[in-house]
Amino acid sequence: MLDSAEPVPHGDWLVTRIRLLISLAYFSRDITGTEMAQAEIESVWPLITQVDDVRLRSELSGSVHHNQALMLLGIGRNDEGIGYLDKSIELQRAGLAVADDQAAVLDRYLKSLFSRGVARMRAGDIRGAREDLTHAIALGEERGALSQAADSRRQLGTLELRMGDVPTALRRYAESEQFYREQGLAVPVFLRMGQAEALLTAGLAGEAGAYFDEVLPAMREQRGFTTYLSTAELLRATAALLNDELGLAREMADSARKGMVRWGCQTCAADAAIIGLRADVREALRSGDLSPSLTARALRIAKSMPARLADRAASARMLAARLEIRRSNLRRAAELLRGIPRPARLTPIDYRMLRRLCRAELAAGQGDRAKAFAEIRAGLGELDRVRDRMGGLELVSGTALHGRELAGLAVKLVLDGGTARRVFDWLERTRAQTHRYEPIAGADDPEVAERIAEMRGLDQAIHQAQHLGHPTAALRAKYTERLRESHRLGWDAGRWGKPRPVATVNEVAESLGERALVSFAVSDDEVVAVVVADGAVRLVRLGSAKPAAESARRLNVDLNALAPDHLPPMLVDAVMGSARRQAELLDAQLIRPLTMLGHRELVIVPTGALYGVPWGVLPSLQSRPTVVAPSATAWLAAEHTRVQRARKIILARGPDLPAARGEIDKLATHHQGARLLSGARATVKSVLRALDGSKLAHIAAHGAHEPENALFSRLELADGALFAHEIAGLKQPPRQVVLAACELALNRIRPGDEALGFASALLASGSRTVIAPLSRVGDQAAAAAMDDYHRGLANSTSPASALADAIGADPFRRPFVCLGAG
Numbered sequence: 001m002l003d004s005a006e007p008v009p010h011g012d013w014l015v016t017r018i019r020l021l022i023s024l025a026y027f028s029r030d031i032t033g034t035e036m037a038q039a040e041i042e043s044v045w046p047l048i049t050q051v052d053d054v055r056l057r058s059e060l061s062g063s064v065h066h067n068q069a070l071m072l073l074g075i076g077r078n079d080e081g082i083g084y085l086d087k088s089i090e091l092q093r094a095g096l097a098v099a100d101d102q103a104a105v106l107d108r109y110l111k112s113l114f115s116r117g118v119a120r121m122r123a124g125d126i127r128g129a130r131e132d133l134t135h136a137i138a139l140g141e142e143r144g145a146l147s148q149a150a151d152s153r154r155q156l157g158t159l160e161l162r163m164g165d166v167p168t169a170l171r172r173y174a175e176s177e178q179f180y181r182e183q184g185l186a187v188p189v190f191l192r193m194g195q196a197e198a199l200l201t202a203g204l205a206g207e208a209g210a211y212f213d214e215v216l217p218a219m220r221e222q223r224g225f226t227t228y229l230s231t232a233e234l235l236r237a238t239a240a241l242l243n244d245e246l247g248l249a250r251e252m253a254d255s256a257r258k259g260m261v262r263w264g265c266q267t268c269a270a271d272a273a274i275i276g277l278r279a280d281v282r283e284a285l286r287s288g289d290l291s292p293s294l295t296a297r298a299l300r301i302a303k304s305m306p307a308r309l310a311d312r313a314a315s316a317r318m319l320a321a322r323l324e325i326r327r328s329n330l331r332r333a334a335e336l337l338r339g340i341p342r343p344a345r346l347t348p349i350d351y352r353m354l355r356r357l358c359r360a361e362l363a364a365g366q367g368d369r370a371k372a373f374a375e376i377r378a379g380l381g382e383l384d385r386v387r388d389r390m391g392g393l394e395l396v397s398g399t400a401l402h403g404r405e406l407a408g409l410a411v412k413l414v415l416d417g418g419t420a421r422r423v424f425d426w427l428e429r430t431r432a433q434t435h436r437y438e439p440i441a442g443a444d445d446p447e448v449a450e451r452i453a454e455m456r457g458l459d460q461a462i463h464q465a466q467h468l469g470h471p472t473a474a475l476r477a478k479y480t481e482r483l484r485e486s487h488r489l490g491w492d493a494g495r496w497g498k499p500r501p502v503a504t505v506n507e508v509a510e511s512l513g514e515r516a517l518v519s520f521a522v523s524d525d526e527v528v529a530v531v532v533a534d535g536a537v538r539l540v541r542l543g544s545a546k547p548a549a550e551s552a553r554r555l556n557v558d559l560n561a562l563a564p565d566h567l568p569p570m571l572v573d574a575v576m577g578s579a580r581r582q583a584e585l586l587d588a589q590l591i592r593p594l595t596m597l598g599h600r601e602l603v604i605v606p607t608g609a610l611y612g613v614p615w616g617v618l619p620s621l622q623s624r625p626t627v628v629a630p631s632a633t634a635w636l637a638a639e640h641t642r643v644q645r646a647r648k649i650i651l652a653r654g655p656d657l658p659a660a661r662g663e664i665d666k667l668a669t670h671h672q673g674a675r676l677l678s679g680a681r682a683t684v685k686s687v688l689r690a691l692d693g694s695k696l697a698h699i700a701a702h703g704a705h706e707p708e709n710a711l712f713s714r715l716e717l718a719d720g721a722l723f724a725h726e727i728a729g730l731k732q733p734p735r736q737v738v739l740a741a742c743e744l745a746l747n748r749i750r751p752g753d754e755a756l757g758f759a760s761a762l763l764a765s766g767s768r769t770v771i772a773p774l775s776r777v778g779d780q781a782a783a784a785a786m787d788d789y790h791r792g793l794a795n796s797t798s799p800a801s802a803l804a805d806a807i808g809a810d811p812f813r814r815p816f817v818c819l820g821a822g
Helices: 013-027 034-042 054-074 078-098 102-122 126-142 146-162 166-182 189-201 205-221 226-242 246-263 266-287 292-304 307-326 330-337 349-365 369-388 393-417 420-430 446-468 473-491 505-512 545-562 569-591 608-612 632-639 663-668 684-691 724-728 758-764 779-794 799-808
Strands: 437-439 497-499 516-523 526-533 536-544 602-605 626-628 649-653 675-677 696-700 714-717 720-723 736-739 748-750 754-756 769-773 816-820
Touching: 013 034, 013 054, 034 054, 054 078, 054 102, 078 102, 102 126, 102 146, 126 146, 146 166, 146 189, 166 189, 189 205, 189 226, 205 226, 226 246, 226 266, 246 266, 266 292, 266 307, 292 307, 307 330, 307 349, 330 349, 349 369, 349 393, 369 393, 369 420, 369 497, 393 420, 393 516, 420 505, 420 516, 420 526, 420 536, 420 632, 446 473, 446 720, 446 724, 505 516, 505 526, 505 632, 516 632, 526 545, 526 569, 536 545, 536 569, 545 569, 545 608, 602 632, 626 799, 632 816, 649 663, 649 684, 663 675, 663 696, 663 779, 675 684, 684 696, 684 720, 684 724, 696 779, 720 724, 724 758, 736 758, 758 769, 758 816, 769 799, 779 799, 799 816
Parallel strands: 516 602, 602 626, 626 816, 649 675, 649 696, 696 736, 736 769
Antiparallel strands: 437 497, 516 526, 526 536, 714 720, 748 754, 769 816
16 A cells, blocks of 8 residues: 655645655656655665654655555565555554644555555564554554544455465455445456456356456556456456467456556466466467477476476476376476475465375376375365355355366376276265255345345346336346346355265165166266166276267257147147157267166256256156266265255245146146146245245246356246245245246356256255256247146155156156256
């Protein structure tokens, strides 16, 4: 925080000149460079000695030391900067006790405390940083300097982030943001940058990238943001790299590096160089174009790093080692990795994962598979410890991004020579970790509830404006902002839940009984299936993943086209023919080679694009009870879920479903004592109250999948949207939920096969079974399918069996799946 020119006391022209010179010297650093700016500010000292007033001379000296510190901190000379801040704080503390203008001195004192807290944090002095920042917060709030207190609270969030506590960091940022808004102040770009960096730490690269895309244009338009603009570009480059946007990562890293070189921060310029290098190495490893010049470049970057940037030099050497391993120069790779420092307490997770990956790849290249797996296991264990500290479903799932390459290597190695049982074990170890956590029942947040209520009101206002032909742009913008605020509040929630142990193959086999489990995986474009049946475990290789993914995509397109209730017969015939061809192709590649399945009921664990397959339409699986789960561990947890006795059956219908008007009444004939909620009675509040502790909840309503945050996917009820977040927050979520709404089994597939959507959010929150469609469904087709389904349930048939019979009557118009436990 700059100590800039202020109103002139006593009209003293000399003091005026000194203050202006202090400020001009600081601002000139972007043009003349830090060394020249330091020389300019040093020239002020002879003038300060001419000031007669002792208190004023002390105050000006403190200002010089403060700005000298900021210049040094800006170019990474942290220890020297802290030394100057120590002098500044000592002078200002003494001045605060005797100053006539308490407010002005307090402002300078809080700025110096803030700056020293930041510097101490960078130096790893966590206790000292926390002391400075908490002192600044307490003093600022006590004496009414609320803006400075909010700034320090924001920086305390950054401190928590450096400590690896992402939920607490986001909570600190949210507290700071709330204050700025309450005071009618603009939210500082630094706060947005901190929030985005926290999301990067959690692996939410897309969300972080969106933050920076919002911040960067504003920063480019404002003066005085030169250094911070480069920092934001560097973080944007990091987000792009994590999101595999290699071109954007290079572009942003190059721009950031040029800015950082210009204002003299070696540390930041080194970070930018490493980001650009990582993008190029990833592309080279992917394409196989392993030019020795890229290795040489990595080593030049490593050699150019000063001793204090040993960790950056180590990252460059590790990237060079990866290239040498791929080129089979194992001795050279081993030399490069020798001496790579072990991570310290606050070392970022990306560095830890890169180190484990290099060591594992080298061991694999040397033929030491045991050592390779030990490194992978240790790395994933470190990632687990990071994940266990996360809060909110999105943060828990996002961490898999950091271990993506390590997990991929594990699967590749085990497929190259492991037994089917080992393949099963590693698949379970590396996928869908979100669903390993036992949910915390009733973990609701009143702030999130308030934002959701506002969103519901805005949603109604948008519909009304559309009906009246009024503009909706402003309302939609406000809705989007409330949605984003709700996302942020959800991100800083407490821990999602206690992690369960990974399921073993023996546990799964015992629980399957007469059923079979098929777990699909993809490695180097090869689809494989691990089949568990009759206690035996088999591995079946199923060819290229590309045609399977394309057939799944085309099948989903065809099913969407078939959804409308009244289509011309010729169009139905054409689209149906295409859908049958795609279903046949998928069946021939993925199911028919699994001859050991026989006619058993199935549990299917998909991967990637296969999450979009409505399995009941495949010829071999039509009318066969089939359950879909994100992992065998998740299925086993759902299968063994202990639920309190529940008898309530809830049947609810949302608005604008003409074909469903009689559906709910008809379904009620299958369930004695069922409670019906429709029309004006089907409000969010009444439906939520009815759902809590229910045995079965059937909701017929229009729905929408929210790709940015699964918990904000929604169903439309009489008074607005019911969000998955609200059902997940119930003390006792419904044992079974039937969603007779379009596309609500859809998932956004994150790294680690983390599938997030409305239905999967319900499963992660404690519901045992969810029935939902994977694509659009016509109103009449949905009503008919649900009538058949509930008739089966009423006859004590399991959910999977009842759904199989219901789908079998018209599979291509009824693309429902049974998720969780059957």
